[in-house]
Each structure stands twice: as structure tokens, then as C-alpha cells.
Amino acid sequence: MGDNTGSTPSWEDLARDKRERLAAKIPTEWRLKELPTTDSVIDFPRASGLLSATEIGITETSASSLVADLAAGRLKSVNVVLAFCKRAAIAQQLTNCMLEFDTEMALARAKVLDEYHAQHGKPVGPLHGLPVSLKDQLHVKGLETSMGYIAWLGKPATKESVLTTLLRQAGAVFYTKTSVPQTLMVGETFNNIVGLTTNPRNKNWSPGGSSGGEGALLALRGSCLGVGTDIGGSIRIPAAFNSLYGIRPCHGRLPYAGMANSMAGQETIPSVVGPLGHSAADLRLFMKAVLAQKPWLYDSKTVPLPWRQEIEDETLVKIKTKTLNIGFYETDGMALPHPPILRAIKEAVEKLKQAGHNVVPWTPYKHDVPYYLLKELDKADAGADLHRDISASGEPAIDLIKNYVYRHTKQLGNNEVWDLQTQKWRYQTEYLDQWREFEATTLGPGAELDAIIAPVAPTAAVRHGKYRYYGYTGVLNMLDFTSVVVPVGFADKDRDVPNTGYVPVSELDSDVQAEYDPEAYHGAPTAVQVIGRRLSEEKTLAIAEELGRLLHSQKTGPSVRAL
Amino acid sequence: MGDNTGSTPSWEDLARDKRERLAAKIPTEWRLKELPTTDSVIDFPRASGLLSATEIGITETSASSLVADLAAGRLKSVNVVLAFCKRAAIAQQLTNCMLEFDTEMALARAKVLDEYHAQHGKPVGPLHGLPVSLKDQLHVKGLETSMGYIAWLGKPATKESVLTTLLRQAGAVFYTKTSVPQTLMVGETFNNIVGLTTNPRNKNWSPGGSSGGEGALLALRGSCLGVGTDIGGSIRIPAAFNSLYGIRPCHGRLPYAGMANSMAGQETIPSVVGPLGHSAADLRLFMKAVLAQKPWLYDSKTVPLPWRQEIEDETLVKIKTKTLNIGFYETDGMALPHPPILRAIKEAVEKLKQAGHNVVPWTPYKHDVPYYLLKELDKADAGADLHRDISASGEPAIDLIKNYVYRHTKQLGNNEVWDLQTQKWRYQTEYLDQWREFEATTLGPGAELDAIIAPVAPTAAVRHGKYRYYGYTGVLNMLDFTSVVVPVGFADKDRDVPNTGYVPVSELDSDVQAEYDPEAYHGAPTAVQVIGRRLSEEKTLAIAEELGRLLHSQKTGPSVRAL
Structure with a gap:
């Protein structure tokens, strides 16, 4: 396919060149002498010896706490940025989670911000000096945006995405752009440039996708706050598979203008x-910082809706007075989740009930309809857009996408x-x-259904190549509802026994269920999503935060395991 | 084309049948013995002898004042509804502005509301007892929605549009559905069912379109508040051509779900x-009443954005302190407006300047781009949707639409x-x-451009069949900006002399300019639009109201002429 001798480099050459340039961005002293051989590398950064105690402390501090310290001048941005750059370099060597990395650029910006603070005695904005990782769809001047397409390599951005500009304006520092699957259109992370991104908790598992680089980097605390995108679960799946919080804000809440995308238009x-992070509070920090710009x-396309503190406050009153009305469902009737996920739902429901809230079953409304519509919409251009950008370099389509788009031959009218x-x-x-x-009927006159608890995916962090059913996330993209992922726990081979008596309703259901293997999934993160109406980010985040608190799943370090 | 003998009625039969059924809805005692022969019928209803002094009074009262009287019990809904039904019946005979009319249904509903008020001593909602006219796209149970398509006749609606339900919930009474052009896609009003709708001020002029039935009915005070739709100017053109106020709210501000449409999807x-009415205050009444539901x-698709009183109040402070920053343009560089419109802009600018506000020229940004994009988008389905609904009955496409959609043969991919x-x-x-x-540059740091004043159309109320250029309205549909039409005055053959020295920039420009004829347009309403950012209805309406006040164009009766 490639041409190794002529003047036009082959796609393999271009990919190799990119990998070499990326590797060269890691200073020699940050390179690992030896890679760990264990399935899990989640505890490796702490034990690597590359990070000082201070750097471990910084990288395991919440973003909310870091910005408070940076704003007060108790921390310098150069120190915070350096610590995250080092830990990100380790994460990269362990999981292959980046497509761009630029410590030099980041430290230069951090220095400017520190100088500003020294001179004016105040921060430039609500994210002053904070390193923020970006999925490789946001343009940052001087960095490449490849989005996993080899054909897009070698073209440093000259114009920034609106969100990049606004985050910068808020004080954020950019240092990495994280890996994605070729085309972005799958829930795992593999491309022909850097290859496979792995889950830090088990190399046999996927970090999810398409914001999978963010998932892996955040799980290893190589980032305290990251930016993902979601068209069918691409923020929520990596959040769920890496024991993180993640929010799918509604269309029009945060600015998407000027970002790269597959099937643009x-x-x-x-x-x-939207953001992925270690707590609901950190996601709120991000939302408020961007909306303040x-x-x-x-x-x-962004609606003029500042952060509505009054809605958050009303929700906090309901939380305090134990008067939330919460619906829940364990299955959408299309594909029964694996036992660890069913247990996660039960735990979430139980905790909310114990706290005194009203928790009632919700019947998913015809989830076969969005499944059908999404499948039909896949056919719209019969993959022409994806095919164009894949084939432009001569690279092959990755296996994950082959079945997705290449099965259609005729475009829709x-x-x-x-x-x-x-x-x-x-x-x-x-x-x-x-x-x-x-x-009106189940809750009674005047009552409000505040949120719905549901599975994010039918599986805990999935084995590579096995992600099959996007219905649990996709339905909310179709409904344009707010969704916040809350980590619950981890699959447990002793507690989560296979559902042997189950009679599947379809081949899909059967396939999904057949993927469950208690040994293989032991220890894989589980999560639920908290669903709210359209543009209900203030309320839904507050409820997600409370649920996290009730579940005791607020993590204090990357290695905390609920098992 | 039709079949006059067999069991399948021809399109002509179906249209005739509809016209007969519609005519039969007007009680004998409301039928005009003789139709006036004058070009203008604007003053006819008052002089018709069919309306009592009380009925004239009611129908020439603002919607805001009527709902206050209805809420207080000073007026009964049956009396208000009866007065408007009578006047609407006259308007129908004069201008052919309806596709549905049902006095009986309206009075029955009014009676229920009066009884509710008598029993509870309070209104059911903010529009209690108020008759509201609807463009024939909103479904009302029991009434037909033909939208000008003969194929759609004879199918009474069984389900209502969301907006219908919410208006009803707010207390509105429905009595008519107003005429539209076949397909809705043109700025005049003609269909093969009821034929041509004329402008009450001159039968040689169009009432505009596609909400042209609303325009004519409102101008004759057969309605105090009407509902239109706008995809390229269909609210604003009829408002401008009938000396009315009209607002194009932004996408997502008011509910469109469950309405009939051309090219649905x-x-x-x-x-x-959005609403058309006799004052900015009445439009605000409508917006607030719907948002309160x-x-x-x-x-x-409707964003959770209640009426933001604080934004209206901030704007009122700017108005009071004479600190508005207003941009304006006379031409978009594509087609120079006729002299009456240029004068309207000048008058609006002058009034605002005299009042002490900062009014500065705005350079329209590349208005050739939206013109090109809209023309390309016209080709999307090469008219297949429109053609399907036209040809379903065998009726021919109206002349106005023939050139619009039938020139394309190939769909876009x-x-x-x-x-x-x-x-x-x-x-x-x-x-x-x-x-x-x-x-940042023209106004200075921190300053805000509050609104832009621009032409609505290049012509005053246009002669039938002559509407040519939709760019002035269409650009705002593309930008999704808020726009409120404010009536300014009337063309004057003595003051608005042809622009003889003008060198057109294009054939379009030349064609538009060539249409001007001082005699033919003498007395035709002129207007401007007040443009605000996306979802700025509170602010833009307040500025429009102030501009109207400054222009002294708040009309007190249908016959007030600024000449």
C-alpha cells in the first residue's frame, strides 16, 4: 500500500514519523527504563520514582483545589504544569494515550501566568494556571490535529477552536492532545498512528472511546480535567470504564465551533x-469557567444560558430535605447489562432510597426506536466522509470501523x-x-421527576474489540438529555455471577450477554449515568454529586479500589 | 387533469367544495350585500354597518388591554370572541384571508371560559378568553390543516400541535386558521383552494407571505393577535406589508412540535x-403567555428559557438613560431597497439619534454568502417534498413556486x-x-452593540407576483438572530422619487430596482426590522417598542395613515 522509496511517504512512514516526533517530546529523564509487565499499571506512576512527593501530591489533588491554590498564589502554575506533564509522560508510556504532547509550550504559558499573578496579585480567570488535557479534536495553535487520520498529520493548526480560546482566556494551560479511534465513531481507542490505547487498570481492557485517551490519562492522574466529545457515548464510555466522572452537556450548552470533527456538518x-474529571465538583468548575466567558x-450554536446558580440551589434544597424523585431502569429492553452493571444500578438505587429520596422504576420508552433511527442514520452518506479521510493517506480502515460504515453502499436521499x-x-x-x-400519575400532581438512573454501557470496562451496543448512551444523544456518569464500583467475579437463566430477546441481547466472563472482567470499573432533561446541567450535576457522595465513590487517589 | 364524472373528485371539485364549506361558515347576517370596489378596504369594516360601536371598540383595542379586561371580568369572552368573529368574517369577504373559520366552536369555548371565571373569580391563564388567529400550520382538533395543499383537505385534525395546546391552556380561543401560499415557501399568499389573498390597503398589493392570511386579517382588525411562522421572512414580510409588528423569535424559543410543515424534517x-400583532407590547404578551406554560x-427543541425580566429591565434602563448602541444598514450590498424603504431606515435612525442614543453604521458581513447558501439549500431535495404534496391531488404548482423549486432536477448528496x-x-x-x-473597536472596550436596524424587504407592500429578493429576511434565519418588525410609515410618490442615478451591481439588483413605481406603491406600508443576537427576544422587543414609540407609529386604529 505504501511507497517506501519514492518522494511521497507511505502512510506507514507518516505514522512512524509521528510516533517518533511524539516520543521525542518526552525528555530522556522522564523515560521509563522498563515497562511494567502487570496487567494493571494504575499504581505505577506513584511507584515509578520519577515523581517527587510534591508532584504526587499535586497530581492527586482535585482541579477545584488546585485552582484555589493557584488563584491564591499558594501554588505556581509552572510547578503544577510540570508535575502533570511528568505524570502524563508516564501515562503515555504506559497506555499510549496521546497524539500530541508539548511540555515546553505549556511551561512557557505557565510562566506567563505566574508572572501575571506576581504582577497583578490576581488570577487571569477561573482556571488560572491549571493544566487541561484536550481530546485531539480541539485546535491549538502550533499543534497538529490528526484525530487519528494519517492524512491530517503534519499540519499544525493556525486557528484555534472557540473552546480552546475560551479555556485559554479562563487561564487554562494546554500540554497534550489525547488519542482517539480513527474516525471517532467507536467506543474504543485505536488508530493507525499510535495504535492501541489501553485501560490503566488492565491492559486487556479498553479505556473506552472515542475520548479514550482522556480516559486513560485521567485515570493515571496525568490530567486533572480533560475535554471530550460525545455523539453516542464518547465522553461517558471512557468515564465509566476508567472510574471517572463525565458529563454529556446538551447540544448548545458549550461551544463546539471551530473544532475538527468526523462528518462535519x-x-x-x-x-x-464536555469535561471528564475526578469529581462532579471538578466538572462543575469546568462548566462554570467556560460559561463565564x-x-x-x-x-x-451555544445558547445564552449562564450557569444558573438558582437551579443548583433549588436542587441542593431537595437533596438536603430528602425530597428528590428519582426514576431508574436496569435494562432498556434491548440488551440486558452484565451482572456487575445490574449490581451497580441496585447499589445506586439502594443508597438513594436509604438516604430518604423517592426512587421509582422508570419504563424506558420504546428504546428500539432510537436504535433503529441511529442505525438508519449511519447510512446517511454510506461512510463517504469517513472513507475520504481514511483513504486520503492510503491507510486502511481500522477493524472497529470496518463493520460500522463499510457495510453500507447506498446513501440516503x-x-x-x-x-x-x-x-x-x-x-x-x-x-x-x-x-x-x-x-402526573406515578408521582402525583405538581411533583417533578428530578433524574433517572441508568446503565452507561451493558458492560464494565470492556475487553478490547468487544464493545457492541451503544443504545444506553445513544438514546440520550437522540433525546439530547443531560447525562452525568458516576463511578460506582468494580466488577467482582464472586458477587457478579453470570445470569444463567436469562433468555435473550434478540441476537444482539444474546451477543452482549455472551461477552460476560467473571474472570476476565474482575475488577473492571462500573458506573451509572444520572439523566436529566435537556439543558439541566446544573441540576443533574448536583444530583450526580450527591449520588457519588452516597456511594462513597469520591476517589482520593487513582489506586482506591472498592473491592 | 381532474375527473368530474367518476368517484374520485378532481382537485377543482375538492377546492370548490372547501370554498363552499368555508363560505357556509359565515352566517347569512354577516354576509356583505356588496363588495367595495375601491382599491383599499382598510376602512370598510368600521363603515360596513355590521359591527356595533361596542364591537368596533373591542376589535380596535389592544390584546394587552383585552386580556386585562377579561381577567378582571370587565369583559366577557363570548362578547370579545363574537366581535372578532364578525370582523374576521368581513375581512374574509374582503381579502380572502382564511382557510378555516368556526364561530360556533369559538363561542362554545368562550362560554366555558366565562363560566370558569364566574365560578372561580379568576382567569384560567394569561390569555383568558382572548381570540387568537392561527396560521394554517397549527393543528386544532376538529379543523382541517390544508396548508394550501388540496391533497390535505378533508382530514380534520385528531391531535393538536404543542403550541395549540399551550395557547389553549393559557386561555386563548381559536376561531380561524389563516391562508398561506401553496407550499409556504414564498413571500405572497396564493393557493389553489381559496385563491389570492389581497392586501387590505390596496387590492393590487400582496399582504406578503407566507403568513399572509394573518397579515390581512390583522390589518383589518379581524384579529388582535395572530400566529405565524418564518423560515425566510414569512412572519416579517406580512408584518411589514400590513403595518404590523411581528417577531421572528429564535429557533428553540417557542414550541414548533406537532405542527404541519413543508419539507418536514x-x-x-x-x-x-411567532406572533404578529398591533404592538410590541402585544407580541410580548404572547411570548410571556407561552413561556409561562x-x-x-x-x-x-424548545430551550428552557423563561421570560427573562431582568434582561428586559436592563434594556429599559438603557432606553431611559439614552445609552443604547444601535447599528444600521440601508442596503445589504445585494439589492438596494426602494426609496420608501431607504427613507424608513433614515427616519428610524434619525429618531433614535434625536432621542440621544448612539447610532452608527453597520457593515453587513458578506451577505452574498447566505444568499448563495440558501440558493444551494433550495436544491437539497430538488423540490421532491413539495412536488409530492402538490401532485397528490393533481393540482398544479402555483406560478410563484414554479420557478422556486421546479428549476432543480438533481438532489444534493x-x-x-x-x-x-x-x-x-x-x-x-x-x-x-x-x-x-x-x-471592541467602533464602540470601545466593554460597550455592547444592542441592536441593528435594517430593511425587512427591498420594497414596501409589494405588487402581486413581484416579490423577488428574500435576502434581507433570509440572512437572519441563517444567523438565527432575533428580529422584530416595526412599522414606520407609507410610501409617498412625492417624497420617494426613483433613484435614477443608481448603477445596479447585478441583474438581481437591477430587477429589484426596476420594480419601483412611485404611483403604484403610493401609500404602501414601510417598515424596518430591529435585529438582536440569538435568543435576545426580551431585549430586542424592548428596543423595537421604543423605536415604535419614537416613530409615533403605534397605531390606534386600522385606518391611521402616516401620510
Whole structure:
């Protein structure tokens, strides 16, 4: 396929060149003499000997705490940035989680911010001096945006994405762009440039995708706050598989303008951008910091909705007075989750009930409809867009995507797409009808259903190549509901015994269930998502935070295991 | 084309049958013995002898005042509804502005509301007992929604549109659905069912379109508040051509779910729904009444944004302290408006300056781009959707639409549509860049550009069949900016002399300019639009109201002429 002799480099050459350039960005003194041979590397950074006690302390501190210290001048940005750069370099060597890395650029910016603080005695913004990792869709001047496409390599960005600009304005420091699967359109992370990204808790598991580089980097505390995107679960799956918090804000809440994307201009199911982090509070920090920059003045798709403190406060009152109304479902009727996930749901429900809240079963409304619509929409351009960017370099499509887009040969006509869009809107409206109906009948007059607890994926952190069913996340992209992932615990081969009596409702259901193997999944992170109505980020984050508190799943370090 | 003998009625039969059924809805005692022969019928209802002094009084009262009287029990809904039904019946006979009319249904509902008030001593909602006219896209149970398509006749709605439900919940009474052009996609009003809708001020002029039935009915005070939709100017053009106020709210502000539409599912340029009325205050009444019903609980496309009184109040402070920053443009560089429109802009600018506000020229940003994109998007399905609904009955396409959709033979592919959608978003972002740049440089640090004054159309109320250029309205649909139409005055053959020295920049420009004829347009309403950022309805309405006040164009009756 490639051409190793002529003047045009082969795709293999280009990929190798990129890997070499990326490796060279790690200073010699940060290179690992030997890579660990254990399945799990989650505890390795602490024990690596490369990080000072101070650096371990910094990298295991919450983003909220770091910005407070940076703003007060108790910490210098250069020290914080350096600590995260070192730990990120370790994470990269352990899990292959980056596509760009630039310590020099980061430290130069940190220095400017420290000088500003020294001179003015105040921070430039709410993220002053904080390193923030970015999925490789955001353009940062001078860095490449490849998005896993070899054809896109070698073109440093000359213009920044709106979110990049606003984060910078808020004081964030950029140091890495994290890996993604070729095309972004799958829930695992593999591309022909850097290859496979692994899950720090077990190299046999995927970190999820498409924001999988973020998942792995954050899990190893090579980042305290990262930016992902989500069109069918791409923020939530990596969050769930790495025991992290992640929010899928609704379309129009955060600015997406000027970002790279697959199938740019596809607006039927818009991809959204949002943070992944170690706590709900850190996600809130991010949301508030970006909204404080008034993103709607820069991106017309962002609605002029500042952080609504009054909604957060109302929710806190409900939490305090134990008056939340929470729905939940264990299965969407399409594919029964594995036993560890069913247990996670039960634990979440139990904790909320014990706390005194009203927790009632919610019947998922026709989840076969979004599944059908999403499958149809996949056909829209029969993969032409993805194919164009893959084939531009001569690289092959990765296995994960081959079955996804290359199975379609005929594009949909415009009227077919419009018809699907009409069906989608009708489905959204009917879902709201059921929500109101549920409130009026099950909860009683005037009562409000505050959130719904549901699985994120049918599996705990999945084995490589085995992610099969996106329905649990995808339905919320179709509904454009807010969703916050809350880590619950870890699969346990003794407690999570296979569901032997189960009669699958379909081949899909059977396939998903067959993937469960108590030994293979032992220790894999489990999570639930807290779902709220459209543009309910303030409320849904507050409820997710409370659920996390009740579950005692607020992690204090990367190695804390609930087993 | 039709079949007059067999069991399948021809399209002509179906249209005739509909016209007869519609005519039969007007009681004999409300039928005009003789139709006036004058060009203008604007003063006819008052002089018709069919309306009592009380009925004239009611129908010439503002909606805001009527709801106050209805809420206080000073007026009964049956009396208000009866007065408007009578006047609407007259308007129908004069201008052919309806597709549905049901006095009986309206009075029955009014009676129920009066009884509720008598029993509970309070209104059911903010529109208690108020008749509201609806464009024939909103479904009302029991009434037909034909939207000008003969194929859609004879199917009474069994399910209502969300907006219908919420208006009803707010207390509104429905009595008519107003006429539209076949397909909705043109700025005049003609269909094969009821034929041509005329402008009450001159039968040779169009009432505009596609909400043209609303325009004519409101101008004759057969309605005090009407609902239109706007995908390229369909609220604003009828408002401008009938000396009315009209608002194009932004996508997502008011609920569109469950409404009939042409090209349903087309989401590149979403059609929006909004009110037309006799004052900015009445438009505000409508907006607040609908938002008070929390439409976002019913339609997922509606953003959870209640009426933001604080934004209105901030704007009122700027108005009071004479500190508004207003931009304006007379031409978009694509087609120079006719002299009456240029004068309208000048008058608006002058009034604002005299009042002490800062009014500065705004350079329209590349208005050729939206013009090109809209023309390309027209091709998306090569008119297949429109053609399907036209041809289903065998009726021919109206002349106005023939050139619009039937000139395309090849549909765009999905990737071409995605590319246009990408270009659209980029254009929107660049427009915001210019807005911020203008604020930072022309206005100075921290200053805000509060609104932009611009033409609505290049012509005053246009002669039938002559509407040619939609750029002045269409650009705002593409940008998704808020726009409120403010009536200014009327064309004057003595003051508005042809622009003889003008050298057109294009054939379009030349064609538009050639249409001006001082005699033919003498007395035709002129207007401007007040443009605000996305989802700035509170602010933009307040500024529009102030501009109206400054222009002394708040009308007190249908016959007030500024000449």
C-alpha cells in the first residue's frame, strides 16, 4: 500500500514519523527504563520514582483545589504544569494515550501566568494556571490535529477552536492532545498512528472511546480535567470504564465551533463537547469557567444560558430535605447489562432510597426506536466522509470501523434523512409526554421527576474489540438529555455471577450477554449515568454529586479500589 | 387533469367544495350585500354597518388591554370572541384571508371560559378568553390543516400541535386558521383552494407571505393577535406589508412540535413560530403567555428559557438613560431597497439619534454568502417534498413556486448538505466575530452593540407576483438572530422619487430596482426590522417598542395613515 522509496511517504512512514516526533517530546529523564509487565499499571506512576512527593501530591489533588491554590498564589502554575506533564509522560508510556504532547509550550504559558499573578496579585480567570488535557479534536495553535487520520498529520493548526480560546482566556494551560479511534465513531481507542490505547487498570481492557485517551490519562492522574466529545457515548464510555466522572452537556450548552470533527456538518445527532474529571465538583468548575466567558458571543450554536446558580440551589434544597424523585431502569429492553452493571444500578438505587429520596422504576420508552433511527442514520452518506479521510493517506480502515460504515453502499436521499429527523423529533416529544405523564400519575400532581438512573454501557470496562451496543448512551444523544456518569464500583467475579437463566430477546441481547466472563472482567470499573432533561446541567450535576457522595465513590487517589 | 364524472373528485371539485364549506361558515347576517370596489378596504369594516360601536371598540383595542379586561371580568369572552368573529368574517369577504373559520366552536369555548371565571373569580391563564388567529400550520382538533395543499383537505385534525395546546391552556380561543401560499415557501399568499389573498390597503398589493392570511386579517382588525411562522421572512414580510409588528423569535424559543410543515424534517434552516400583532407590547404578551406554560416540557427543541425580566429591565434602563448602541444598514450590498424603504431606515435612525442614543453604521458581513447558501439549500431535495404534496391531488404548482423549486432536477448528496451546513455555521461564527470586533473597536472596550436596524424587504407592500429578493429576511434565519418588525410609515410618490442615478451591481439588483413605481406603491406600508443576537427576544422587543414609540407609529386604529 505504501511507497517506501519514492518522494511521497507511505502512510506507514507518516505514522512512524509521528510516533517518533511524539516520543521525542518526552525528555530522556522522564523515560521509563522498563515497562511494567502487570496487567494493571494504575499504581505505577506513584511507584515509578520519577515523581517527587510534591508532584504526587499535586497530581492527586482535585482541579477545584488546585485552582484555589493557584488563584491564591499558594501554588505556581509552572510547578503544577510540570508535575502533570511528568505524570502524563508516564501515562503515555504506559497506555499510549496521546497524539500530541508539548511540555515546553505549556511551561512557557505557565510562566506567563505566574508572572501575571506576581504582577497583578490576581488570577487571569477561573482556571488560572491549571493544566487541561484536550481530546485531539480541539485546535491549538502550533499543534497538529490528526484525530487519528494519517492524512491530517503534519499540519499544525493556525486557528484555534472557540473552546480552546475560551479555556485559554479562563487561564487554562494546554500540554497534550489525547488519542482517539480513527474516525471517532467507536467506543474504543485505536488508530493507525499510535495504535492501541489501553485501560490503566488492565491492559486487556479498553479505556473506552472515542475520548479514550482522556480516559486513560485521567485515570493515571496525568490530567486533572480533560475535554471530550460525545455523539453516542464518547465522553461517558471512557468515564465509566476508567472510574471517572463525565458529563454529556446538551447540544448548545458549550461551544463546539471551530473544532475538527468526523462528518462535519452532520447535524441530525450533533456531537457535544464536555469535561471528564475526578469529581462532579471538578466538572462543575469546568462548566462554570467556560460559561463565564459567554461562549454564545463566539458560537451561535451555544445558547445564552449562564450557569444558573438558582437551579443548583433549588436542587441542593431537595437533596438536603430528602425530597428528590428519582426514576431508574436496569435494562432498556434491548440488551440486558452484565451482572456487575445490574449490581451497580441496585447499589445506586439502594443508597438513594436509604438516604430518604423517592426512587421509582422508570419504563424506558420504546428504546428500539432510537436504535433503529441511529442505525438508519449511519447510512446517511454510506461512510463517504469517513472513507475520504481514511483513504486520503492510503491507510486502511481500522477493524472497529470496518463493520460500522463499510457495510453500507447506498446513501440516503435528503427526503429519507428529513423523514428520520421528523421521526427523531416525534420520539423526543413522546419521551417528554411520558415524562410528564409519569410525574402526573406515578408521582402525583405538581411533583417533578428530578433524574433517572441508568446503565452507561451493558458492560464494565470492556475487553478490547468487544464493545457492541451503544443504545444506553445513544438514546440520550437522540433525546439530547443531560447525562452525568458516576463511578460506582468494580466488577467482582464472586458477587457478579453470570445470569444463567436469562433468555435473550434478540441476537444482539444474546451477543452482549455472551461477552460476560467473571474472570476476565474482575475488577473492571462500573458506573451509572444520572439523566436529566435537556439543558439541566446544573441540576443533574448536583444530583450526580450527591449520588457519588452516597456511594462513597469520591476517589482520593487513582489506586482506591472498592473491592 | 381532474375527473368530474367518476368517484374520485378532481382537485377543482375538492377546492370548490372547501370554498363552499368555508363560505357556509359565515352566517347569512354577516354576509356583505356588496363588495367595495375601491382599491383599499382598510376602512370598510368600521363603515360596513355590521359591527356595533361596542364591537368596533373591542376589535380596535389592544390584546394587552383585552386580556386585562377579561381577567378582571370587565369583559366577557363570548362578547370579545363574537366581535372578532364578525370582523374576521368581513375581512374574509374582503381579502380572502382564511382557510378555516368556526364561530360556533369559538363561542362554545368562550362560554366555558366565562363560566370558569364566574365560578372561580379568576382567569384560567394569561390569555383568558382572548381570540387568537392561527396560521394554517397549527393543528386544532376538529379543523382541517390544508396548508394550501388540496391533497390535505378533508382530514380534520385528531391531535393538536404543542403550541395549540399551550395557547389553549393559557386561555386563548381559536376561531380561524389563516391562508398561506401553496407550499409556504414564498413571500405572497396564493393557493389553489381559496385563491389570492389581497392586501387590505390596496387590492393590487400582496399582504406578503407566507403568513399572509394573518397579515390581512390583522390589518383589518379581524384579529388582535395572530400566529405565524418564518423560515425566510414569512412572519416579517406580512408584518411589514400590513403595518404590523411581528417577531421572528429564535429557533428553540417557542414550541414548533406537532405542527404541519413543508419539507418536514428539514433542519438546516429551521422554520420558527411567532406572533404578529398591533404592538410590541402585544407580541410580548404572547411570548410571556407561552413561556409561562414551560413549552420545554413538551417540545425538546424548545430551550428552557423563561421570560427573562431582568434582561428586559436592563434594556429599559438603557432606553431611559439614552445609552443604547444601535447599528444600521440601508442596503445589504445585494439589492438596494426602494426609496420608501431607504427613507424608513433614515427616519428610524434619525429618531433614535434625536432621542440621544448612539447610532452608527453597520457593515453587513458578506451577505452574498447566505444568499448563495440558501440558493444551494433550495436544491437539497430538488423540490421532491413539495412536488409530492402538490401532485397528490393533481393540482398544479402555483406560478410563484414554479420557478422556486421546479428549476432543480438533481438532489444534493448528504455530503453536499453537510458541507453547506458547515459553511453556514462558519458564516454564523464569523458574523459574531464581526459583532465583537465592532464592539471592541467602533464602540470601545466593554460597550455592547444592542441592536441593528435594517430593511425587512427591498420594497414596501409589494405588487402581486413581484416579490423577488428574500435576502434581507433570509440572512437572519441563517444567523438565527432575533428580529422584530416595526412599522414606520407609507410610501409617498412625492417624497420617494426613483433613484435614477443608481448603477445596479447585478441583474438581481437591477430587477429589484426596476420594480419601483412611485404611483403604484403610493401609500404602501414601510417598515424596518430591529435585529438582536440569538435568543435576545426580551431585549430586542424592548428596543423595537421604543423605536415604535419614537416613530409615533403605534397605531390606534386600522385606518391611521402616516401620510
